[in-house]
Amino acid sequence: MTVEPAQALEDRRTELAQLSAVPRVQRKRARIDRMVPFDTEQGRQRLAELLRTAVERVPYYRAFAGAGFADFPVMGKTELRAHFADLISRDPTGEIGNGRFFLNQTSGSTGQPVRSLTTTSTGGMANAALHERLNRQLGFPESGTVLNLGLLYPDTPLFEAVPLPRPYVKCNLRGFDPTSPSVVADYEAVVGRFPVDKITGSSSRVIALARYCAERGIRLRPHGVVASYEHMPDSGRQVVESTFGCRVTMLYMTSETGYSAWECPERRMHFQDDFVLPEFLNEEAGVSDIALSSLTSTPMPILRYVTGDRAGPVVSCGCGLPGTAVESLLGRAKTGFVGLAGEIYAPWALLAALSAAGLPDFQLVQEEAGWLDLVVPSAGPRPAEVLTDLNTRLRAAFQPREGFQLRVRAAGGFVLTDTGKRNPIVQRLALPAGPERSGYV
Ligand SMILES: [Zn+2]
Numbered sequence: 001m002t003v004e005p006a007q008a009l010e011d012r013r014t015e016l017a018q019l020s021a022v023p024r025v026q027r028k029r030a031r032i033d034r035m036v037p038f039d040t041e042q043g044r045q046r047l048a049e050l051l052r053t054a055v056e057r058v059p060y061y062r063a064f065a066g067a068g069f070a071d072f073p074v075m076g077k078t079e080l081r082a083h084f085a086d087l088i089s090r091d092p093t094g095e096i097g098n099g100r101f102f103l104n105q106t107s108g109s110t111g112q113p114v115r116s117l118t119t120t121s122t123g124g125m126a127n128a129a130l131h132e133r134l135n136r137q138l139g140f141p142e143s144g145t146v147l148n149l150g151l152l153y154p155d156t157p158l159f160e161a162v163p164l165p166r167p168y169v170k171c172n173l174r175g176f177d178p179t180s181p182s183v184v185a186d187y188e189a190v191v192g193r194f195p196v197d198k199i200t201g202s203s204s205r206v207i208a209l210a211r212y213c214a215e216r217g218i219r220l221r222p223h224g225v226v227a228s229y230e231h232m233p234d235s236g237r238q239v240v241e242s243t244f245g246c247r248v249t250m251l252y253m254t255s256e257t258g259y260s261a262w263e264c265p266e267r268r269m270h271f272q273d274d275f276v277l278p279e280f281l282n283e284e285a286g287v288s289d290i291a292l293s294s295l296t297s298t299p300m301p302i303l304r305y306v307t308g309d310r311a312g313p314v315v316s317c318g319c320g321l322p323g324t325a326v327e328s329l330l331g332r333a334k335t336g337f338v339g340l341a342g343e344i345y346a347p348w349a350l351l352a353a354l355s356a357a358g359l360p361d362f363q364l365v366q367e368e369a370g371w372l373d374l375v376v377p378s379a380g381p382r383p384a385e386v387l388t389d390l391n392t393r394l395r396a397a398f399q400p401r402e403g404f405q406l407r408v409r410a411a412g413g414f415v416l417t418d419t420g421k422r423n424p425i426v427q428r429l430a431l432p433a434g435p436e437r438s439g440y441v
Contacts, residue, residue, distance in 0.1 A: 005189045008159045009145070012169045016143070016161040025163050028125075032165050035129035036136065038322040043274030046295035053089055053298045060086040061301065074281065074291055074304040080256075088300050126275050126296040130259035132165035133272070137321065138224045138249060141197050143167040147190075147220075149175060149201025149209060150228065151420060158186065168198070175205040175420065176212050178378065179412070192218035199225045199244065203232035204422045207361045208377065210243040220244055226251050226262075229309075229329060230424065233355035233362070252309075252329055256302050257294040261323070268315060270323035278324055279304065286313045287330060335425045336436050340370035341402045346438040347425055353393075353441050357386040363414050365426040370404050378412035390441070397440045 019025055051069065054061035060083050064072055073079075080087070146168045160170040171190055177183045191212065199206060199222045206227045213220055222244055229252045237248050252261040252269060261271040261278070271278040275295055280288035290309050294302040312327035336344040347364070354362055354374075362383075363375040376383050391405050398404075415426045 005158075005193055009169060009171075009194060012159045012161040016163060016167045016169060019161055019163040020167045022163075028128075028164055029166075031125065032128045032132055035125065036133050038133070038272070039274050040322075043277065043295060046274070047277060047293070050293070050295055050298055050301055050303070054301045054303060057089040057091070058087060058301055059090070061303075069293075069304075072303050074306055075302075076306045077308065080305070089298055126294075127258035128165045130272055130275055134226070134249075134251070134259070134262055135166060138226070140166075140223055144197030145169050145171065145194065146198040146200060147196045147209070147222070148172050149199070149205035151202070158190070171196070173209075175202075175422075176208040187212065192216070192220065196220055196222050198222050201227065202421060203227045203230040203236065203250075204361065206240055206248075207232070207236040210240040211360070211377070214239070214243045222246055224249060228253055230421070233351065233360065235355045235358050236360040239360045250329070254292065254307050254309075256305055256307075257292045257297075260292055261326075261329070264317060264319040264321045264325070266317055266319045268317045268319070268325045268327060269311070269329050270317065270321050270325045273323050280311060280314060280326070281306070287311070288313075290329075335423075335427055336431055337364075337366055337372060337404055337427075338369045338429050338431065339398070339403050342369060342432050343402055344431060344434055344436045345404070345440060346436040349439055349441050351424065353390060354386070357390065359383055359386060363422060363424055363426065365409065365415055365428070366404075367428045369429060372404055372406050373409040374406050375409045375412075375414050377414075383408060393441050403440070 047069065051067075051072070054072075055065040055067075061072070143166060148170050150172075152172050152174060156172045158172060160172065162168050162170050173186060173190065174180075174183050176187060191209070199209070199220070201209070206225060212218070220243075224246050225240055225244060225248045227240075227248055227250055229250055232248070232250065240248050247265075250263045250269070251259065253259045257276045259272065260276040261269045264270050277293040277295055279291040279293075281291050282289045287310050289306055290311050291304045291306045292302070293304055297303075310330045312330060315325055315327050317325035330348065335347055337347060337350070339345060350364070350372075359376060361377055365373040365375060367373065374383060374387065387406050387408060394403060394405060414422050416422050
């Protein structure tokens with residue numbers, strides 16, 4: 001780093017004060033504020049407007065004039081890719097409408113990347129409003145400093161002044177990696193050098209930060225931690241909450257729909273139905289596929305979009321927060337394990353067993369039927385005992401010549417997606433067709 005972190009932080013604070021006083025920024029802030037309160041009636045109007053735009057302006061939906069919401073087709077990633085051009089809203093002359101468009105691109109963790117279009121005045125503002133809604137529910141300070149461990153672009157600066165939805169200096173860190181000298185240098189330069197009000201990032205990176213702080217006796221006291229959805233084992237959550245002395249809130253967002261749901265104090269996920277309307281399809285034993293409609297996505301309607309994630313049953317939550325609540329979010333569909341005889345197992349029982357055994361942070365990689373490679377951080381607890389015990393229980397649960405066993409892969413050898421996201425399960429085998437077995441341990 002060329003500038004001292006303390007000075008860089010001070011410079012960004014000055015910049016932030018200047019930015020916040022710009023009339024255009026103030027007008028945007030006022031607009032965001034009006035969109036923050038949960039508004040079911042506004043949601044209804046947004047949906048009606050979205051469907052009207054879809055049939056009038058979007059070639060792909062022209063045939064659905066007069067159709068009700070449930071008559072519109074569900075859309076998977078494959079369809080979104082295949083019909084990209086036909087899904088863009090056009091004016092009567094066939095031109096794409098005015099406005100600053102930007103392209104969202106997913107990590108492609110489930111295969112090919114998916115792209116969707118949005119504009120700053122629609123998707124950007126809706127996301128800022130939801131971000132602010134979350135800030136208010138969690139009671140974050142009006143301005144402050146956030147340590148961000150989310151996915152970063154290659155040229156993201158270490159410090160950034162971000163005026164909206166509320167003025168924060170963002171300190172952007174990569175996931176901790178003891179083998180990367182530049183990452184180590186960044187952590188030494190900033191972690192623990194100044195107070196932080198908020199910590200955000202993917203679950204695995206937040207857990208790694210907590211461990212980094214705990215091992216070095218660094219005391220950070222943020223008001224809260226917001227972890228974007230990636231399976232966070234209970235044991236990992238305990239490490240984060242006890243290290244930072246505050247609650248973790250899980251946030252569910254997708255590249256196509258932005259902020260979509262987050263956890264309430266009862267640890268149920270509440271969808272923000274007035275901006276992102278959820279549906280729960282193909283229910284089987286209480287678990288459904290999540291489909292989302294982004295109600296402000298008029299430049300390119302994201303309607304009934306099947307995200308590939310699954311959710312536990314819809315419940316009525318007594319916490320007082322609005323929005324459709326589900327008992328749990330279960331992550332990506334079709335991440336089963338393949339047994340020796342080619343049978344398939346749902347992963348949840350094993351994930352829970354590993355968490356219960358006290359492993360805060362792990363990844364499972366399957367490259368061979370009947371074997372799962374367990375990857376843990378090089379600095380974490382050694383899993384040998386856990387493994388012996390679990391393998392004994394697994395052997396007892398499976399029929400002869402069926403099931404799987406665990407083995408340890410070289411520590412720290414995590415498999416990352418192209419954008420650096422670490423999925424809890426990496427399945428290299430093609431999953432055979434057939435029902436998933438569960439409750440095996
Ligand atoms: Zn609730």
